[in-house]
Amino acid sequence: MAMSFEWPWQYRFPPFFTLQPNVDTRQKQLAAWCSLVLSFCRLHKQSSMTVMEAQESPLFNNVKLQRKLPVESIQIVLEELRKKGNLEWLDKNKSSFLIMWRRPEEWGKLIYQWVSRSGQNNSVFTLYELTNGEDTEDEEFHGLDEATLLRALQALQQEHKAEIITVGDGRGVKFF
């Protein structure tokens, strides 16, 4: 299931799987982990995960190297991602999370840019149209999962650039 995913050099470096006590070293280590998690999830089109899954996933468990990142350290990596805006906990117990390789604000920006470019301000779209419509096939946000899309639109809503509305049985959005 590894596909053509290219692991970074750190993945083959045993110390990568030990939380470093030196503060500066740890900073670099965590940054590398965050970046790895995001690119892994992006390639595998994984938008959500449970902590249990994460522990056993090749992401944190390098079988060949015989090293796995201990669960306490995984929690620390996830917290870093949350602080950066790339992760959201889906439950109170912090057992499963939404992972967004691009932050919602960034997605919002891309969507709004497309809307403006194609002169479709003041139009209404269903959520499905945005991510699966013919018109958006060439766009990066094509195929985006609903949870992330919603958060992207919420971010635009905050900026008064969009409004999430009900369209028929589902939801849609109006862009300003």
Added chain:
Amino acid sequence: MLNFTGNAIAKIVVHLHPAPPNKEPGPFQSSKNSYIKLSFREHGQIEFYRRLSEEMTQRRWETMPVSQSLQTNRRPQSGRIRAVGIVGIERKLEEKRKETDKNISEAFEDLSKLMIKAKEMVELSKSIANKIKEKQGDITEDETIRFKSYLLSMGIANPVTRETYGSGTQYHMQLAKQLVGILQVPLEERGGIMSLTEVYCLVNRARGMELLSPEDLVNACKMLDALKLPLRLRVFDSGVMVIELQSHKEEEMLASALETVSEKGSLTSEEFAKLVGMSVLLAKERLLLAEKMGHLCRDDSVEGLRFYPNLFMTQS
């Protein structure tokens, strides 16, 4: 109890008391008979009876130390405990152990008495010292000095003046200077650094008599820097204490440590110690210091703790 009959064949009957509950193991655990009958076909019963009653009265076997030799074939001599086989050996060992135990308890009795007395002495000296402090005018300076020196010789720190070097005393200052003499060469031989335990052993071996207590050693070492001596005491984050030559720069050692680790890819403290010729304790401190400075990073797994060059910093 003995019985003497006048029959043709003389007999002596020895009646036995019942076995005590703490009877030591012997050839027989128990017997259905409560007496021993001794028959004398020819003669000898009178002499035997005399000797036997003598021994029964004297009970010499209760006071005599157990014989050290294990000659089980030897004919038993009157008065000696006959030690036969394993049982005999066990009995002897048990006796010896009891004896040792007793000696140790007695010795410690004296020591606890001594400690009580010592405590009283210290209290007394302290109270006198305080009196001196208060009534400085009533006592001549000469007497004060003499008393202070008595206190010092008993190991009580000078209570009257505040030492500029903290808790140090004249004694510790002298000691610190002495240490330089003893340690200079050994330090140079060991790459300029030694753990305090190594120093303790070395110094006491050198002194032979008048051994140093650990506290005195530590207090003396604490004054090395203040006295501007060529040695210094250093305490690592882990709490490990070492003595270094002033000229020794542990930080400079880190560069070579990094080189060594890089050459081998990764090293444990033990591997590093062996390569460099250091004690494992000091090797670990050096590696930890290198990690603290960012030159190394660690891999902590079931395989143990290994140190690697810190590629997180050096690689993109």
